[in-house]
Amino acid sequence: MFSKILISRCLCGYCQPMPTRPESICCREVSELSSKITHDMRCITQLSGFQVNCLDPEVLELSFYEYLEYEGPIGDAEQIHEIYRYIAYRRLARWIWHRLGRGNRRPLPSCAVKKIREQFPSEEYTGFQYAQNF
16 A cells, blocks of 8 residues: 655645655646636636536446447446546546547546546545556
């Protein structure tokens, strides 16, 4: 089990302690989000675009069918919350960076990860991992 790193640079007020330094990033530190977060909002999680694209089960259901098309059927042991959380992370990355490509990963803001995990909880989480060499 990782020890949690306290986020001293949280600028939005919604971040949570994360197990690694790369995961301990605030939405206000992501330059691509500066045009999305307005002055009257503190955090990306307050944006309707985030809430609809990353937290709404009906929206994620459509992406789930696309997931099944590429990944094949899910096993009986796979929890739908885990898959929806994975899909929400992917949708968030696409919303922020549009397209990263295979092997090009970036950590998601801690505040957004926190909200997605609250919506689609699990007993344990994998966390951010850099891409493996191909």
